[in-house]
Structure formats: C-alpha cells, structure tokens
Amino acid sequence: MNELNAVELLLVEDNPQDLELTLRALRKSNFANRIHVARDGAEALDFLFGEGAHAGQGAGQVSKVVLLDLKLPKIDGLEVLRRMKEDPRTKSIPVVMLTSSREQRDVIESYKLGVNSYIVKPVDFESFMSAVHELGMYWLLLNQPSKGER
Amino acid sequence: MLLGWWGDIGSLRTILPGLASMKFNTALCFVLAGLALSFQQPSGASSVAGVGGWRRASLVGCGAIIAAMGLVNLAEHAFSWDLRIDQLFFRVAGTEALVAFPGRMSPATAFNFFLGGTALCLLGVRRGGRVIPWLALTVGLVAFLAVIGYLYGVHSLYAIQPFSSMAAHTAVLFLLVAAGLYLLCPDQTLLEMLLSGRPAGVLARHLLPTSLIMPVVFGWLRLKGQEAGWYDLSFGVALLTLSSVTIFLVLVVGCMRMIERADIERRKAEQINRQFAAIVASTDDTIISKTLDGVITSWNFGAEKMFGYSASEAVGHRIPLLIPEDRRDEEPMIIEKIRRGERVSHYETVRQRKDGSLVDVSVTISPIRNSAGKVVGASKIAREITDRKMAEGKLKASLKEIGDLKAALDEHAIVAITNPQGRITYVNDKFCAISKYGREELLGQDHRIINSSHHSKAFIRDLWSTITRGRVWHGEIKNKAKDGSFYWVDTTIVPFLDDTGKPRQYVAIRADITERKRAEETVRELNAELEQRVAERTAQLADANRELEAFSYSVSHDLRAPLRSVDGFSQAVMEDFGSQLPEEGQRYLRIIRLGAQKMGALVDDLLAFSRLGRQALSKHPVDMNRLVRATLEELGSPWPDRLVELRLNDLPPGRADPVLLKQVWTNLLSNALKYTRNRSPAVVEIGHKTEKGAMVYYVRDNGAGFDMRYADKLFGVFQRLHRMEDYEGTGVGLAIVQRVIHRHGGRVWAEAAPEQGAAFYFTIENQS
Numbered sequence: 068m069n070e071l072n073a074v075e076l077l078l079v080e081d082n083p084q085d086l087e088l089t090l091r092a093l094r095k096s097n098f099a100n101r102i103h104v105a106r107d108g109a110e111a112l113d114f115l116f117g118e119g120a121h122a123g124q125g126a127g128q129v130s131k132v133v134l135l136d137l138k139l140p141k142i143d144g145l146e147v148l149r150r151m152k153e154d155p156r157t158k159s160i161p162v163v164m165l166t167s168s169r170e171q172r173d174v175i176e177s178y179k180l181g182v183n184s185y186i187v188k189p190v191d192f193e194s195f196m197s198a199v200h201e202l203g204m205y206w207l208l209l210n211q212p213s214k215g216e217r
Numbered sequence: 218m219l220l221g222w223w224g225d226i227g228s229l230r231t232i233l234p235g236l237a238s239m240k241f242n243t244a245l246c247f248v249l250a251g252l253a254l255s256f257q258q259p260s261g262a263s264s265v266a267g268v269g270g271w272r273r274a275s276l277v278g279c280g281a282i283i284a285a286m287g288l289v290n291l292a293e294h295a296f297s298w299d300l301r302i303d304q305l306f307f308r309v310a311g312t313e314a315l316v317a318f319p320g321r322m323s324p325a326t327a328f329n330f331f332l333g334g335t336a337l338c339l340l341g342v343r344r345g346g347r348v349i350p351w352l353a354l355t356v357g358l359v360a361f362l363a364v365i366g367y368l369y370g371v372h373s374l375y376a377i378q379p380f381s382s383m384a385a386h387t388a389v390l391f392l393l394v395a396a397g398l399y400l401l402c403p404d405q406t407l408l409e410m411l412l413s414g415r416p417a418g419v420l421a422r423h424l425l426p427t428s429l430i431m432p433v434v435f436g437w438l439r440l441k442g443q444e445a446g447w448y449d450l451s452f453g454v455a456l457l458t459l460s461s462v463t464i465f466l467v468l469v470v471g472c473m474r475m476i477e478r479a480d481i482e483r484r485k486a487e488q489i490n491r492q493f494a495a496i497v498a499s500t501d502d503t504i505i506s507k508t509l510d511g512v513i514t515s516w517n518f519g520a521e522k523m524f525g526y527s528a529s530e531a532v533g534h535r536i537p538l539l540i541p542e543d544r545r546d547e548e549p550m551i552i553e554k555i556r557r558g559e560r561v562s563h564y565e566t567v568r569q570r571k572d573g574s575l576v577d578v579s580v581t582i583s584p585i586r587n588s589a590g591k592v593v594g595a596s597k598i599a600r601e602i603t604d605r606k607m608a609e610g611k612l613k614a615s616l617k618e619i620g621d622l623k624a625a626l627d628e629h630a631i632v633a634i635t636n637p638q639g640r641i642t643y644v645n646d647k648f649c650a651i652s653k654y655g656r657e658e659l660l661g662q663d664h665r666i667i668n669s670s671h672h673s674k675a676f677i678r679d680l681w682s683t684i685t686r687g688r689v690w691h692g693e694i695k696n697k698a699k700d701g702s703f704y705w706v707d708t709t710i711v712p713f714l715d716d717t718g719k720p721r722q723y724v725a726i727r728a729d730i731t732e733r734k735r736a737e738e739t740v741r742e743l744n745a746e747l748e749q750r751v752a753e754r755t756a757q758l759a760d761a762n763r764e765l766e767a768f769s770y771s772v773s774h775d776l777r778a779p780l781r782s783v784d785g786f787s788q789a790v791m792e793d794f795g796s797q798l799p800e801e802g803q804r805y806l807r808i809i810r811l812g813a814q815k816m817g818a819l820v821d822d823l824l825a826f827s828r829l830g831r832q833a834l835s836k837h838p839v840d841m842n843r844l845v846r847a848t849l850e851e852l853g854s855p856w857p858d859r860l861v862e863l864r865l866n867d868l869p870p871g872r873a874d875p876v877l878l879k880q881v882w883t884n885l886l887s888n889a890l891k892y893t894r895n896r897s898p899a900v901v902e903i904g905h906k907t908e909k910g911a912m913v914y915y916v917r918d919n920g921a922g923f924d925m926r927y928a929d930k931l932f933g934v935f936q937r938l939h940r941m942e943d944y945e946g947t948g949v950g951l952a953i954v955q956r957v958i959h960r961h962g963g964r965v966w967a968e969a970a971p972e973q974g975a976a977f978y979f980t981i982e983n984q985s
Contacts, residue, residue, distance in 0.1 A: 084782035091789065138774045167777040169824070170770060190777050190817025192785035192810075 074103040075131040075207060079111040079147065080165075081139050088192065089134070089165070092199035098207050103129075108142025111135070112150060115157050129160050132183075132206035137166040137173055145176055152181040161210065163202055246283045246330050247390050250397075253279035253337050276341030284334025290327030325363065329356045329391050336398050350407070353398035360391030365433060369440055413588055420475055427468060435460045503578075503599040506585060509556060511536040511548060514594060523578070523601055525571030541569045555584045555595045565602065577606040631706060631727040637720045639663040651706075651729055653699040669703050671695035684712045684723055693730060705734040762831060769827050776820050784813040822949035826934065829956050834874045836961075841868035841914065844875065845903055848882040852890065860897045861890070866904035869912060873981045877957045884950040885916045885977050891944055892920035892975065900974075917976035922969040931967055954979070 076098070080086040086104065093099055105111035113119035115129065133151070137144040144164065151157040163184040164177050174185050186202060189195045253276050336352040367385045399408070411421050435457055443453040497504045503520040507513050512535055516528040524531070524539055531538070540548060544567060551561055561582040567575050578599045585594040626632060627645045634643035644659050652659070652667050659666065672695065683690040690710045697703055706727035715721040787810045795803060845868065871878075886901070893899030902917045923931070923938045930936040932955040935948040954977075958965040961981045969975035 082778050084786070085778055088781065088785040088789075091785075167774040167781075168770065169821070171828070188777070188781060190780045190784055190820075191814050192781065192788040195781065195785060196788075 074129055075101040077103050077105060077111065077114065077129045077133040079105045079108065079133065079135045079139065079144070081106055081136060085136075085188070088195065089199060092196045093203055095196065096200040096203050098203035107140040108144065108147045110141075111139075111147050112142060115151060115160075116154070129157075131161070131210070132202075133160055133162045134165045134202075135162055137164060137168050137177075145173070145180060148177065148180045148182055161206055163206060165199075165202075243326055243330075243384070243387055246286050246334075247387075247394070249279040249283055250333060250337065250394050273341045276337050278341075280334045280337025280339075280341055282334065283330050284338060287327045287329065287331030287334055291324060291331060295324075325359055326387055326391075329359050329394075332356050333391075333394050333398060340398075340401050349401075350399055353395045356391055356398065357395035360388040360395065363388035364392070365436075368433065369437055409589065415588070419479070420472060423471065423475065424468060427464065431464050432461070435464070503597075503601075505531075505536075505597045505599070506594055507536050507597065508594045509552060509592065511552065513538075520599075523570070523576060523599065524568070530571075539568045541567055541575060551582055552595070555582060556592055558584050558586075558592055560584065568599070576601055577603045626726070629728075631729065633659075633664075633725045633727075635664070635723045635725065637722070642722065648727075651698065651704055652696065653702075658699075667696040667698070669695045669697040671703070680710070684710050685720060687712050687714050687718065687720065693734075694727075695734075704729060704731045706730060765827065766831065769824055772820060772824060777817060780813045780817045780820070784810050784817075787813070819947050819949075822947045822953075823934075826949050826953050826956065829877070829880075829953060829960070832877070834877070834960055836872050836874055839871050839873050839875050839878060841871055841905075844879055845882055845886075848879055848886055852883065852887055859894070859899060861893070861899045861901065864900065864902035864904070866902070868903070868905050868914060871912065871914075871981050873961055874957075877960070878981070881954050881957050881979065882916075884954050888950060888977075889916050889918040889920065889975075891946070892922075892939075893918045894920070894944075896920055911980045911982065913978050913980050915976055915978045917974065919974040922971050922973045922975045923967075924971050925969060928967060928969070932965070 076093075078086070078089060080089060086106075090099070090102070090104075093102065103114060105114055109119070111133075113121045115133075117128075135144045135147060139147070144166065148162055148164075151160065151162060161183040162181075163186060164173075164182050165186050165188060166173070167188050169187045177185055184202065184206075186198055189198060332352045333356050336349045336356075339349055339352075364385070367388070411418050411425075439453045439457045439460075442448055442456070443450060448456065497515075497517045499518065501519050501522065503523045504515070504517045505513060505520050506515040512533065513531050516526070516531040520531065521527055526538075537545060537548060547566060551564075554561055561580065564580045564582070566578060566580065568578050570576055579602045580597055580599045582595050582597045584592040585596050587593045627647065630645075631647040631651055632643070632645040633641055633648050636642050641659050641662055641664070644656055649656050649659065654666070680690050680692070689712070690708075692708055693705060694708045695703055695705050707730045708725060708727045710723050710725045712720045712723050787806045790798075791803065791806055798806070842865075845865065849863070886903075889901045890899070893901065896919055900919045903915070904917075905912060905914050907913065921939065921944070927938050930938065932951045933948075934952040936952075937946060937948040939946075955965050958979045958981065963980040963982060965977065965979040967975055967977050
C-alpha cells in the first residue's frame with residue numbers, strides 16, 4: 068500500500084466555485100489534510116481503482132470518506148457510487164452524497180445503491196459551512212472505518 | 218137381390234129354397250149401409266180430421282134412413298101397423314103374398330137396422346164413440362145368433378115370428394156391417410189390442426177362433442148326434458159339458474203357458490227396463506219425456522239437478538216452464554219436427570232453471586212412437602254446456618288475445634317461423650320489408666337466402682345446436698337483403714317441441730338494430746380515434762413531463778450552485794477582507810447575500826411546487842388529529858415570547874395522501890402563526906364543520922387578515938397580499954395548498970377581512 072497516495076478524503080466536485088467553497092469550509096474546520104480532489108466521475112473511479120492516470124497505484128486509497136456530487140461530467144455520481152459498492156475493494160469506503168439536488172428520486176436511488184449519508188448543499192454559506200463541518204467531524208474524526216477488507 | 222125382386226126371380230131372393238128370403242127393403246138398407254161405409258176410410262186420422270162434409274152427410278143421411286126403416290118396421294111388428302112401406306117400392310105378389318106381410322123385414326133385421334143406422338148417424342155426427350162398438354157388437358151378435366140358428370137348423374133362432382125370419386145372407390151381411398161399423402169407430406183400442414204383438418193380443422187371437430168356433434161345432438155335433446139317435450139328451454148334455462170342459466182345460470193350460478211365457482218375457486223386459494230406468498235415473502244428463510202437447514211425462518235426476526225442479530214438480534207440467542221468454546218460439550218448431558218423426562240432434566239453446574237463472578244446454582230430441590209406429594211423444598236428452606260454452610268463451614277470448622298479441626308483435630318485430638328442416642313456413646310483413654324479398658320468395662326457403670357470410674361456421678353451428686336441443690338462442694345476426702345490402706337484427710329464436718321433445722318449429726323474433734350497429738361502429742371508430750389521440754397526448758404529456766423533470770432537475774442542481782457561490786464568496790469577502798471594507802461595502806455584501814438566499818428559498822419552493830404536480834397520490838385513511846399535532850410539533854415554537862392560544866377541536870378522520878396533506882396543514886398553520894405575530898394573545902383555531910354534506914376542515918386566526926377583494930389572488934404562485942417587510946414569504950405556500958387539495962378532488966377557500974383575522978377552509982373529497 069502506497070502511503071503517499073493514501074488519502075483520508077476524496078472530494079468529487081466539478082463546479083470550481085463549489086469546490087473552492089467546500090475546501091474553504093473543510094479548511095476552516097481544519098479537515099484539510101490528505102484530501103484528493105477529482106473533477107469528474109471517471110477521474111474519481113480511476114483514482115479509486117488505480118486505473119487510467121492512476122494506473123499502477125493500486126486500488127482503495129481512501130481511508131475515511133468519499134464526498135460525491137451527483138451531477139458530474141462523463142460518469143455521474145450515482146454511477147460512481149454503484150461501481151464503488153459493487154467492487155469489494157471499495158465497497159466498505161463510506162460515501163457521502165454532497166449535492167445541490169433535493170430531488171426525492173436521487174435521495175432514494177442513492178440510498179438504494181448503499182450511500183452512507185445524503186447532504187443537500189445549502190445556498191446559505193453559513194449553513195453550508197456548518198454542514199461541511201459536521202460531516203467532517205463525523206466521518207473524519209468520529210467514524211471508525213472497517214479495515215477488514217483492505 | 219134388388220134385381221131379384223124386380224125381376225121376380227125367386228132364386229135371387231133366397232139362397233136356399235124354403236128358407237127366408239131377403240126382403241127388398243132389407244137389401245135397400247144394405248145398399249145404403251154399404252154406400253155409407255164405403256165412403257169412409259176404414260179407420261185413422263183422415264176420417265176424423267176434416268174430410269169433406271158430404272161424407273159425414275152421407276153417413277148421417279144413410280144412417281138416418283136405415284134407422285128410420287128399422288124403427289118403422291119394428292113399430293109395424295110391435296103395434297101390428299101396416300104402414301106399407303114394405304110395398305113402398307115393390308109389391309109382393311104370388312106365393313109370397315101368403316104371408317101376412319110378405320115384403321116386411323123380420324123384427325130382428327129391423328132391430329139390427331135400427332141399431333146400425335143409429336151407429337152410422339152417430340159416426341156421422343162424431344158422437345157416442347163409446348156406444349158405437351156396443352151397437353156394432355149387438356148387431357153382430359144378433360146376426361151371429363141367426364147364423365147359428367141356420368147352422369143348427371133351429372128356426373126360432375133366426376125367425377122371431379114365422380114368415381118373418383132373417384135371411385141367412387142377411388145375417389152374414391149384418392156381420393159385415395157390424396165389422397165395418399166397428400172399424401169406423403174412433404176408438405180402435407180393442408182392435409189394436411187384438412192385432413198387437415202384445416201378450417193380450419196374442420192370447421186373444423189364439424182364444425178367439427176356438428171360443429167362437431168350437432162351442433158352435435160341439436153344439437152342432439151334439440145336436441146332430443142326438444137327432445141321429447146315438448145318445449139321449451142327458452148324455453148329449455154330458456158329452457157337451459165334457460167336451461166344453463176339455464176345451465176349456467186345453468185353453469186354460471194353453472193360456473197358462475202363454476201367459477207364463479209372456480210373463481217371463483215381460484219380466485225380462487222389466488229387468489231391462491229397470492236397468493234402463495236406473496241408467497236414466499242415475500245419469501247426469503237430463504232425460505225428459507213429454508207428450509206432443511208438451512206435457513212432461515218423465516223427469517230424471519239429471520233433470521232435477523239441471524233445472525232445480527223435482528220430478529213431482531215437473532211431471533204433468535208443460536215444457537215451456539223451462540224455456541226462457543225469448544225462446545218460446547223454439548218449442549213449436551221442435552214439436553213440429555218430432556211430429557213428422559224427425560229428430561233434433563245436439564240443438565244448442567238456453568233453458569231456464571227454477572231459480573230463473575239460465576243454463577246453456579245441448580238437446581237431442583227424438584220422437585217416441587207407440588207400438589203402431591205412431592209418434593206419441595218426445596224424449597229429450599239435454600246436457601249442460603255452460604262449462605263448454607265458458608270454455609269456448611275463454612278459448613275465443615284467448616284466441617282474441619293471441620290475435621292481439623300477434624298483431625302487436627307484427628307491429629313491432631320481424632317474425633319468421635321455420636320448420637325443423639330449416640325451411641321458412643311463415644314470415645310477417647316486416648320480415649319481407651327488411652329483407653326486401655316477397656313472401657312467396659321466402660316461404661319454403663331456408664335462412665341461407667339472407668345469409669350475409671358475416672358469421673363464422675362455429676357461430677351458426679352454435680345457433681343450431683342450441684335450438685335443436687330445445688333451448689332459446691339469442692344473439693345479433695347480420696343478414697343480407699335481396700338487393701345485397703346488409704342489415705343487423707337482434708334475434709331470439711324459440712324452439713317449440715312436440716310431445717316427443719323434438720323441435721316442431723322455431724319461431725324467430727328479430728328487431729332491426731342496423732342503426733344501432735352503425736352507431737356502435739361509429740362509436741368504436743371514434744373511440745379508436747380518441748384512444749389514438751389520447752395516446753398521442755399522453756406521449757406528448759410524458760415528453761413534456763420528462764422535459765419538465767429535466768428542467769427542474771437542472772434548476773435544483775445548477776441554479777442553486779451559482780447562488781451558493783454568490784452567497785459563499787460574499788461571505789468569504791466579509792470574512793477575509795471585511796476589515797478593509799467600509800461599513801457601506803459590508804452592507805451591500807449583506808444585501809447580495811440576502812438576495813442570493815431569497816433566490817435559494819424561491820427556487821426550493823418552486824421545485825417543491827412543481828414536484829407536487831408530478832408526484833403520484835397515495836390515499837390512505839388519515840387520523841387528522843394526529844396529523845395536526847405532528848405538524849404543530851414540527852413547527853416547534855417559533856414564538857418564544859408570544860402568547861398563542863391554540864384551539865384544537867377534535868377532527869374526523871379523512872382519506873388522503875398523508876405526506877401531501879401534512880404539507881397543507883404545515884402551510885396553513887405556519888401562515889396562521891406568521892400573520893398573528895402582532896397579536897397577543899394570538900388565537901389559532903383548528904376545527905371542522907359539515908357543509909352541504911361535505912366535511913370541511915378549517916384553520917382560523919385572529920391575525921392580519923386580508924381584503925377579500927384580492928381573495929382571487931390568494932392561491933396564485935408568487936402572489937402575496939402583504940409586504941415583504943411586514944411578513945416574509947415566497948408566495949408559494951397557498952399555491953401548494955391549493956394544488957394538493959385540488960389533486961385530492963377537494964376545494965379550498967378563505968374568508969377574511971383586513972386586521973380581522975382569516976379563515977381557511979378545505980375539503981379533501983369531491984362534494985357528492
């Protein structure tokens with residue numbers, strides 16, 4: 068296992084403003100360590116399974132949580148989630164949907180595919196900040212991930 | 218004889234010389250009697266019933282002359298007168314004149330002439346019917362005495378006085394006259410009895426010759442035997458007595474046997490009679506006999522039952538008793554027929570009962586004849602036919618009814634009758650009209666003549682198998698008319714079975730449903746078209762929905778992101794560079810952020826609103842009380858320093874989508890709380906009422922209220938009746954309420970006045 072590439076958090080976000088705000092929120096809460104950013108679904112999958120640009124790096128480098136947007140270029144968030152949960156290597160990585168969509172359809176589909184949490188990005192930045200802070204607190208600090216299948 | 222006198226020829230005056238001769242007057246009287254008698258018919262109806270008066274006149278005339286002659290002669294003899302009537306026509310000359318009055322008839326002859334003439338007179342005037350036979354008998358006996366006298370050679374028997382004896386041929390002629398007289402008597406009962414086949418007649422016929430001839434013969438033999446000296450008087454008397462006894466014994470035995478035989482026969486006949494009588498008595502048929510005058514002579518039990526008169530009441534009365542007034546003229550006609558010996562058979566008429574009610578009868582009347590074949594009465598056998606008449610009446614009525622029904626049926630339906638072979642035996646006018654065939658073209662054909670080939674073989678097979686099993690078939694058939702056009706008929710075929718259960722005929726009743734079929738076809742086409750259109754519309758709608766979904770998806774996702782940027786980076790500026798910005802700049806940034814947040818709220822509400830339209834309803838029974846309490850709990854207490862009075866009435870349950878209905882309560886209750894912000898205490902009442910049979914829920918407050926003039930804008934999207942500074946809000950809440958309620962088939966409305974509070978009402982079911 069390549070410890071250099073081992074990250075605590077994979078952030079999948081295509082929108083640069085949202086990305087920046089999210090990173091800013093994480094940083095403000097001091098959760099900025101070992102974050103990897105993927106800008107679309109394909110890149111996220113490459114990183115997770117050590118394919119494409121990440122070939123040879125091995126799979127499953129995320130130790131704590133994947134923050135996943137739903138609407139992504141190339142491969143969307145639900146597809147990424149599905150593939151992760153189908154693959155034994157990535158199956159046990161917690162996935163949190165962080166998305167603008169409050170469509171019930173998306174929520175239901177996500178939970179069906181095995182998402183661990185679903186958070187709607189608030190427009191109000193203060194609410195957004197507190198949401199990111201809380202999820203960071205939980206998934207990065209409190210939650211004890213399974214290590215059995217690594 | 219007259220010639221003999223005129224020509225003085227002795228041999229013609231007397232038969233045997235030495236014996237008395239017939240006198241001229243005697244002969245004349247015989248001629249007159251012969252003439253009078255020969256004018257008459259021997260016996261019977263015609264002489265009695267109005268023959269010519271001259272016949273009667275001849276009887277009276279001749280009779281009077283003869284009687285007068287007899288009387289005059291008797292008077293001459295009795296008073297020794299000599300009226301010289303003996304010489305009236307002829308003078309007696311010669312040896313004959315030796316006697317005192319040679320031309321005078323003997324007293325016996327005169328006596329006979331007197332009696333005979335009287336009888337003739339009586340006959341002529343039709344009187345003394347009873348006396349005439351006795352007169353005739355007396356004449357006969359006197360003559361018979363004379364005959365016996367001649368036979369026995371006893372002078373005194375034919376000659377009362379010497380030289381005035383009855384001639385032998387006179388005696389014989391008297392016998393004939395007596396017989397003739399008797400035959401002319403109106404009362405022929407004795408003769409009839411004698412000639413009849415009845416035992417009395419037979420017996421008399423057997424006894425008469427013996428009793429007439431044998432005494433005479435025996436008397437003669439005895440007389441002659443004594444005269445011949447074979448025996449003396451006493452022996453002769455004994456012999457006569459013996460022979461008489463013997464004859465009488467023989468006769469008595471013969472009579473006994475004959476009567477015995479007759480009695481046996483009579484008893485047999487009686488037995489038969491009794492049987493017949495019993496039959497007559499016991500039969501229900503009425504059997505009456507009557508005379509030709511219409512007098513009832515017998516009356517059986519059936520008659521009693523039919524007419525209500527007992528036998529004792531009826532017998533002896535006249536038949537018209539039984540005939541109603543208006544039918545009295547029937548009886549003479551019937552009697553006339555009977556009199557002619559004809560019979561009246563099964564004559565149907567009406568008779569009257571004792572109680573005056575009428576009875577329909579069928580009568581057969583036959584003549585009753587006596588043994589001589591003469592019609593003496595009538596037997597009448599009557600049978601009550603009231604029941605039959607009633608049955609006939611009913612039959613007539615039901616035939617009429619059937620006729621009416623048939624007429625009505627013909628008016629309404631197409632009717633055809635088919636025999637078991639499928640040949641048409643009857644069609645009505647409507648059948649001809651719709652099929653455009655003439656009746657003669659259809660009769661004898663089978664239904665293939667109107668076959669349209671529209672129906673499958675299985676269909677036709679099913680039809681035939683149904684009706685040949687005796688079951689009614691009903692269905693719709695397409696037929697082809699003569700001109701090739703098609704028509705539809707709603708058809709009912711009713712099989713009628715014979716005694717063995719095989720179809721006797723099929724009656725098909727049809728109704729023209731061509732128009733209906735055409736209409737159905739049109740409807741089908743329209744429906745198909747409609748379905749096509751609906752499918753198209755649905756597809757379009759589905760497309761639109763998909764587009765809308767895609768739109769709202771992107772709105773929800775993409776529209777919010779820039780807003781977040783605006784807000785987030787405004788905040789970032791405040792945080793990172795807030796110290797470098799003047800107060801005014803910071804205020805602008807706050808406005809920017811408020812705008813972005815407001816925009817975010819609008820987008821969220823809008824998305825929620827649009828989702829409502831697409832979300833499927835899932836109705837369940839809803840406990841309204843629990844739903845309202847849960848909503849209030851969720852709303853929490855956004856009024857920490859406020860005095861709020863909640864009046865929560867018990868609510869009846871309803872049937873609705875609980876998630877959506879909760880949204881309604883949330884919006885209404887949050888509005889109520891919001892617009893009572895400036896009230897203390899704020900009063901919010903939740904309750905229900907029944908209006909026009911529908912359950913109405915309401916939320917009433919004592920808040921700001923609104924002007925009812927703008928009530929129509931209340932439920933529009935983004936419509937607000939209050940300023941943003943006074944009461945925040947997006948103007949979507951009531952639009953959502955209305956949409957949910959409408960999707961439930963309910964109604965929502967409000968009542969309010971500015972600063973007087975507002976009340977919102979809704980129902981969740983169609984008002985029915």
